[in-house]
Amino acid sequence: MKVFCEKKNGRMRILLSGELDHNVARGVMSSIDALIDENLPRECILDMGGLSFMDSSGIAVILRTNKHMTDVGGRTWVENCEGQALRVLDAAGIDRVVKVYSK
Amino acid sequence: MKSMNYIKVEFPSSSVNESFARNVAGCFAAQLDPTLEELGDIKTAVSEAVTNCIVHAYPDKLGVVLMKARILPENTLEIVVKDKGVGIADINKAREPMFTTGGDERSGMGFTIMESFMDKVKVRSTAGKGTTVTMRRRIICRKQVK
Numbered sequence: 001m002k003v004f005c006e007k008k009n010g011r012m013r014i015l016l017s018g019e020l021d022h023n024v025a026r027g028v029m030s031s032i033d034a035l036i037d038e039n040l041p042r043e044c045i046l047d048m049g050g051l052s053f054m055d056s057s058g059i060a061v062i063l064r065t066n067k068h069m070t071d072v073g074g075r076t077w078v079e080n081c082e083g084q085a086l087r088v089l090d091a092a093g094i095d096r097v098v099k100v101y102s103k
Numbered sequence: 104m105k106s107m108n109y110i111k112v113e114f115p116s117s118s119v120n121e122s123f124a125r126n127v128a129g130c131f132a133a134q135l136d137p138t139l140e141e142l143g144d145i146k147t148a149v150s151e152a153v154t155n156c157i158v159h160a161y162p163d164k165l166g167v168v169l170m171k172a173r174i175l176p177e178n179t180l181e182i183v184v185k186d187k188g189v190g191i192a193d194i195n196k197a198r199e200p201m202f203t204t205g206g207d208e209r210s211g212m213g214f215t216i217m218e219s220f221m222d223k224v225k226v227r228s229t230a231g232k233g234t235t236v237t238m239r240r241r242i243i244c245r246k247q248v249k
Contacts, residue, residue, distance in 0.1 A: 022154040023118040026208060053125075053143075055150040059210035067207075084143030091219040092200075092212045 002050075003031045012041035013079075014065075017050025020085075025057035032065050042074045049080030049103065058085065059092050066098050077101065106181075108134065109173035116161045116168050116186070118154075124170055124184075125149040131172045132180050135242040144220035145180065145240060151213040152184035152236045158205050160188025160234060179241045187233040194226050 001018040014032060018024075036044060046062060048054070062078060069076040077099040081089060089100050110131050114120045125146040132145050149170070156168045171183040191197045198218070203211030217224045221238040228234040 019122060021118075021121050021150055022158065022209075023121050029208070053122075053146065053150075055147050055154065056210045056212040056216055057154070059212050060208055063210060064207055084140075084147060087140070087143065087220075088147060088216060091216050092210070 001028065003028055005035050007039060007041070010042040011045065012036075012039055012043070013045045013047050015047045015050060017052075019053040020051055020058045020061065021053065021055050022057045025061055028061055029064055032061070033068060036065070036068050036072060036074075040072055040074075041069075044069050044074060044076045046076065046078045047080050048078060048085055049082070051081075051085045054085040054088055056088065056092065058088065059094055062089075062094060062098055104175055106173035106175055109171065112170045114168055114170075115165045116157045116188075117165060118157050120168070121150055121153050121157065124153045124168070128170070128172055128182055132242070135174065135178050135180060136245060137242045138245070141240070141242055145182070148217045148220045148224075148238055148240075149182060149184070151217050152182075152238070155213055155236070156184065156186040156188065156234075158209065159191075160186040162189065175239070177241060178244055179239055182238045183235060184238075185233065185235045190230040190232055191226070191228040191234055192230055194228055198226070 001024040004015040006013040066076045079101045080103050082103045128149040129146045166188050169185040173181050175181055198214040200215045201211040203209045221240045223239040225237040
């Protein structure tokens with residue numbers, strides 16, 4: 001599991017790659033928390049294009065990122081989600097809370 | 104019900120075993136010739152069930168998780184995930200979407216995902232004795248292209 005970050009004009013793109021499950025979720029959450037606190041972006045994009053697997057732990061990561069961004073007055077959405085990870089987000093109906101854009 | 108093939112795997116409730124368990128289940132399911140989507144569904148459901156054992160059944164110790172899988176008639180896969188942990192006080196409550204006792208590190212969507220990805224999900228639990236989750240999924244037979 002890898003977490004990369006690209007910053008441009010107040011927009012932060014977080015690129016997640018590998019398998020996102022409970023085993024790695026805590027580490028991913030604290031990486032994202034630290035990136036938000038350090039950069040205070042207006043917009044935070046969770047780019048899930050590199051994920052080969054994700055379970056409900058990914059939903060917790062999205063919800064927590066969204067809460068953190070709301071707390072600092074910013075917005076969050078998900079991009080490039082596809083396949084198995086997209087099915088998980090659809091089953092959970094996360095679109096009601098955070099916008100999800102597929103590939 | 105007569106099973107055509109089966110496996111039994113036992114492992115400690117350490118979170119590194121989540122990926123091990125779902126990949127074992129996926130490898131076993133492969134003999135039913137599932138599509139990539141069906142395989143993803145099975146691996147996701149197993150990941151949720153095993154994570155529940157690790158997070159909830161044994162909250163502050165390592166316990167034993169038993170995973171069984173078997174092939175039933177009509178191209179059906181059955182997976183059983185069993186623990187001897189704390190058990191679930193209120194199963195209906197636990198199955199509700201967004202309900203969790205795991206704080207903001209968990210989404211409360213585990214059972215919802217198992218239910219939407221598998222055809223049948225049965226949960227039996229006794230407080231203090233443990234929990235058994237039994238899931239079934241029928242794999243659609245694909246015709247060979249000639």
